Amino acid sequence: MRIYLDNAATTPLDPEVFEVMKPFMLEDFGNPSSTHAHGRKVRAAIESSRKKVAELLNCTPGEIIFTSGGTEADNAIIIGAIQTYKIKDAISSPIEHHAVEHTLATLEKLGEIKLHFVRLDEKGHVDLVHLENLLKEFPNSLVSLMQANNEIGNLLDIQKVGELCQQHNAYFHSDTVQTMGHYKHDLKQLKVHGMTAAAHKFHGPKGIGFMYINKDKKIKPLVHGGVQERNMRGGTENTYGIIGLAKALEICYREMAEHESHIVKLKKHMIEKLKTAVPGINFHGDSDNLNRSLYTVLNVSFPESEENEMMLFNLDLQGISASGGSACSSGASAGSHVLGAIYPNSKRGAVRFSFSKYNTIEEIDFAISKIADLCKVTV
Numbered sequence: 001m002r003i004y005l006d007n008a009a010t011t012p013l014d015p016e017v018f019e020v021m022k023p024f025m026l027e028d029f030g031n032p033s034s035t036h037a038h039g040r041k042v043r044a045a046i047e048s049s050r051k052k053v054a055e056l057l058n059c060t061p062g063e064i065i066f067t068s069g070g071t072e073a074d075n076a077i078i079i080g081a082i083q084t085y086k087i088k089d090a091i092s093s094p095i096e097h098h099a100v101e102h103t104l105a106t107l108e109k110l111g112e113i114k115l116h117f118v119r120l121d122e123k124g125h126v127d128l129v130h131l132e133n134l135l136k137e138f139p140n141s142l143v144s145l146m147q148a149n150n151e152i153g154n155l156l157d158i159q160k161v162g163e164l165c166q167q168h169n170a171y172f173h174s175d176t177v178q179t180m181g182h183y184k185h186d187l188k189q190l191k192v193h194g195m196t197a198a199a200h201k202f203h204g205p206k207g208i209g210f211m212y213i214n215k216d217k218k219i220k221p222l223v224h225g226g227v228q229e230r231n232m233r234g235g236t237e238n239t240y241g242i243i244g245l246a247k248a249l250e251i252c253y254r255e256m257a258e259h260e261s262h263i264v265k266l267k268k269h270m271i272e273k274l275k276t277a278v279p280g281i282n283f284h285g286d287s288d289n290l291n292r293s294l295y296t297v298l299n300v301s302f303p304e305s306e307e308n309e310m311m312l313f314n315l316d317l318q319g320i321s322a323s324g325g326s327a328c329s330s331g332a333s334a335g336s337h338v339l340g341a342i343y344p345n346s347k348r349g350a351v352r353f354s355f356s357k358y359n360t361i362e363e364i365d366f367a368i369s370k371i372a373d374l375c376k377v378t379v
């Protein structure tokens with residue numbers, strides 16, 4: 001038995017998505033920039049995919065720009081906004097994904113911006129009072145804060161952050177890679193200027209994503225070289241990727257309530273079983289709080305022991321794919337900057353279990369029995 005509990009890293013492709021991609025890999029191979037019939041057919045499919053994504057998110061098709069994934073989209077918005085609006089200060093948190101963190105750090109090293117970190121509370125949530133104070137001190141800045149943390153699942157109220165940004169004339173970018181397809185986004189309501197997504201996190205193909213750029217807060221492109229994506233991202237489009245992305249998002253929206261309630265059940269079950277199976281177990285961040293964390297992510301903090309340090313490796317040997325990270329930087333592994341920022345003195349091992357619509361209660365029970373064996377307790 002092999003169980004996949006690493007869906008925050010990537011998800012399996014939905015077969016329904018594969019079906020719509022196939023013709024664009026085989027028969028409909030034209031370059032969408034070509035003006036002949038081969039090209040026009042693919043162009044039409046891309047534009048109808050863009051329209052579909054825009055309808056789902058309640059924005060205009062012109063506000064959706066396809067990219068190679070979340071990393072490129074985060075880079076493009078951050079760099080583009082800073083250059084376009086001549087922004088001198090950026091406000092972010094120490095637990096952003098490296099696609100954001102490293103981009104901002106590079107810009108600071110180049111002397112383009114001064115980076116300010118917002119304080120986090122003991123569970124890793126953004127301190128909104130401190131954010132407001134930073135915004136007062138540094139108006140007209142760029143704010144980059146993710147909607148859900150990919151390691152611990154903490155959720156941020158981006159509506160509230162958007163309102164604060166509006167009051168202080170800040171450009172608000174939110175990395176929504178982990179929430180896209182799991183929650184509804186109504187872009188007519190949300191006061192966010194730039195948002196990002198990667199299809200492989202919601203049962204779409206890898207190597208394709210998109211950015212939403214609010215039409216009143218346009219930015220300069222990052223990738224030059226062609227007129228594709230309305231001059232916003234040069235390069236021949238990943239045609240079957242785009243078509244797969246739109247289908248995957250459509251399925252997410254169509255079945256969201258059903259998937260959410262199934263996955264919430266799995267997560268609740270795992271939390272309860274782990275509490276009885278492993279004395280002294282804890283959860284990192286707010287990941288065991290169903291009201292304030294992404295329902296697909298559970299980050300477990302095992303009591304300190306030699307066996308638990310090897311937990312991830314041993315789980316893999318037992319047929320369970322999950323992912324890890326620890327707060328401390330121990331020679332071999334760099335550790336997790338997220339856990340390091342929240343628990344600077346902790347030596348506890350961490351395992352992130354992340355779920356999808358394809359997981360079952362039986363799989364969770366199997367994982368629990370293996371964890372209990374590894375922790376040498378009986379369930």
Ligand SMILES: Cc1ncc(COP(=O)(O)O)c(C=O)c1O
Nearest residue numbers: 069070071097099150177178198
């Ligand atoms: C929050 C977040 N942002 C950005 C990315 C990067 O996405 P991609 O690997 O598709 O470029 C990821 C992927 O792990 C992520 O979880």
